[in-house]
Amino acid sequence: MARKPRQARSKATVNAIVEAAFIAVAQHGPAAATTRQIADIAGISVGSLYEYFSNKEAIFGAMSERFVADTVAMIQPRVPELVRKDMREAILDMLVYFRAFLQENDELYLKCARHAFTMDFEEYLEPVQRLLLDIVTQHMMRHPETARVRNIAAMTYIYINGGIFAVVRHLSEQNPSITFEELSQGLSDMVGHYVDQELALAKQSSHNRSS
Amino acid sequence: MARKPRQARSKATVNAIVEAAFIAVAQHGPAAATTRQIADIAGISVGSLYEYFSNKEAIFGAMSERFVADTVAMIQPRVPELVRKDMREAILDMLVYFRAFLQENDELYLKCARHAFTMDFEEYLEPVQRLLLDIVTQHMMRHPETARVRNIAAMTYIYINGGIFAVVRHLSEQNPSITFEELSQGLSDMVGHYVDQELALAKQSSHNRSS
DNA sequence: TTGAGTTCCGAATTGAATCCGAACAAGCAT
DNA sequence: ATGCTTGTTCGGATTCAATTCGGAACTCAA
Numbered sequence: 001m002a003r004k005p006r007q008a009r010s011k012a013t014v015n016a017i018v019e020a021a022f023i024a025v026a027q028h029g030p031a032a033a034t035t036r037q038i039a040d041i042a043g044i045s046v047g048s049l050y051e052y053f054s055n056k057e058a059i060f061g062a063m064s065e066r067f068v069a070d071t072v073a074m075i076q077p078r079v080p081e082l083v084r085k086d087m088r089e090a091i092l093d094m095l096v097y098f099r100a101f102l103q104e105n106d107e108l109y110l111k112c113a114r115h116a117f118t119m120d121f122e123e124y125l126e127p128v129q130r131l132l133l134d135i136v137t138q139h140m141m142r143h144p145e146t147a148r149v150r151n152i153a154a155m156t157y158i159y160i161n162g163g164i165f166a167v168v169r170h171l172s173e174q175n176p177s178i179t180f181e182e183l184s185q186g187l188s189d190m191v192g193h194y195v196d197q198e199l200a201l202a203k204q205s206s207h208n209r210s211s
Numbered sequence: 212m213a214r215k216p217r218q219a220r221s222k223a224t225v226n227a228i229v230e231a232a233f234i235a236v237a238q239h240g241p242a243a244a245t246t247r248q249i250a251d252i253a254g255i256s257v258g259s260l261y262e263y264f265s266n267k268e269a270i271f272g273a274m275s276e277r278f279v280a281d282t283v284a285m286i287q288p289r290v291p292e293l294v295r296k297d298m299r300e301a302i303l304d305m306l307v308y309f310r311a312f313l314q315e316n317d318e319l320y321l322k323c324a325r326h327a328f329t330m331d332f333e334e335y336l337e338p339v340q341r342l343l344l345d346i347v348t349q350h351m352m353r354h355p356e357t358a359r360v361r362n363i364a365a366m367t368y369i370y371i372n373g374g375i376f377a378v379v380r381h382l383s384e385q386n387p388s389i390t391f392e393e394l395s396q397g398l399s400d401m402v403g404h405y406v407d408q409e410l411a412l413a414k415q416s417s418h419n420r421s422s
Numbered sequence: 423t424t425g426a427g428t429t430c431c432g433a434a435t436t437g438a439a440t441c442c443g444a445a446c447a448a449g450c451a452t
Numbered sequence: 453a454t455g456c457t458t459g460t461t462c463g464g465a466t467t468c469a470a471t472t473c474g475g476a477a478c479t480c481a482a
Contacts, residue, residue, distance in 0.1 A: 010461095013460085034437090035439060045462045046440090047442085047461070047463065048460075048461050051460070055439075055440075056440095122383075151400070154394055157377065157397070159373075162377055166369050166373055172333075177368065178365050182365040186365030193407075193408035221429065246470060257431085257471085258471090259430050262430075266470075
């Protein structure tokens with residue numbers, strides 16, 4: 001960002017630019033979305049873009065940040081409810097929430113997320129990763145029996161990458177080879193079975209040790 | 212591709228263009244890689260690019276095809292060996308192969324794969340999906356006890372998306388939060404535990420039914 | 423050897439990203 | 453209120469890369 005906004009109206013301008021960018025990218029993809037389009041949609045002139053963003057990349061960066069922040073804000077209030085549930089159900093719920101989130105506003109976010117990697121999206125994922133780790137931690141405190149599961153960090157890493165990308169890809173496909181229900185059930189069982197199996201192994205090994 | 216190559220030399224040119232594109236993209240990223248750079252590296256003129264590719268996108272498409280084909284070619288000869296192994300070990304092996312593949316030639320492929328999604332990479336994944344499904348099928352024929360696992364299709368879908376993207380992302384990170392060993396162990400256990408758990412459930416339910 | 427088809431070239435065109443200096447609006451002191 | 457300073461917006465000028473085009477150079481079969 002080339003300059004910090006001092007006055008209220010310029011904050012509104014920055015906001016308008018980011019929202020316009022979402023619309024333009026959803027319509028034409030990130031490569032074909034031009035600064036003129038973004039400026040037109042935002043109702044400002046092209047030059048003004050460069051008062052707040054040093055280049056087009058920076059606008060994409062702000063979009064990524066916004067997307068991640070909105071995702072977190074969407075899940076956050078549901079955390080108390082999620083951690084109370086059975087793990088499989090919690091995961092299914094999250095996936096359904098995430099799908100609804102991607103599809104709101106005529107799939108605005110989904111259409112952008114499809115191309116997200118242009119924008120070095122991964123760099124911005126950290127808050128989501130933190131949120132998920134937080135949920136897992138809280139969940140474990142309420143379900144102490146799950147404390148013996150190994151490799152929680154690796155699991156959340158895999159899950160966040162595999163889960164987000166698989167869902168985004170799936171929703172973008174015209175005729176996917178599996179249904180969304182199969183996909184979400186698969187993701188949930190994959191985690192659920194993993195945990196069950198880890199617990200079974202832990203029980204078995206402690207049994208062996210004590211006998 | 213604007214024209215089909217008729218003569219031998221033009222096939223070499225097409226090849227040179229694709230290889231040059233890999234180098235240019237690895238160096239500058241897909242957005243900053245210019246047609247001039249690609250032409251220079253390939254040792255041809257800019258205009259010649261357009262004899263074989265209708266635009267830059269098409270070159271990226273050819274890169275994706277090449278990448279997928281090379282990946283399949285790298286795994287294919289190892290299929291007989293893989294299907295003989297225990298599932299967890301087979302997965303670990305595949306991941307190690309894949310890492311080595313990404314890192315050869317000074318990480319040429321890895322550097323390009325990082326940005327792969329610009330190029331609508333997903334469209335080209337189908338051969339990999341087929342290969343993986345083929346491996347699973349052959350594996351099941353040798354290990355008939357695994358036939359009762361449900362949702363094989365969903366599992367390979369999740370695995371191909373989650374696995375490839377998690378590995379590419381992990382290898383691209385400067386200081387990843389987990390090691391490659393933890394990641395690959397996690398991916399392998401995730402699948403392994405899933406299968407084990409499914410088999411346990413299947414055994415249990417058939418037991419219930421017969422009692 | 424030759425000419426029809428193929429391949430290659432690089433200057434010219436086009437259009438988008440970015441820069442810049444002038445015009446405009448807001449805040450502030452008098 | 454009035455003039456001054458600083459923040460904000462504008463849109464044309466500039467720059468640079470993608471793509472086009474007309475013709476030169478090459479290949480190969482007859």
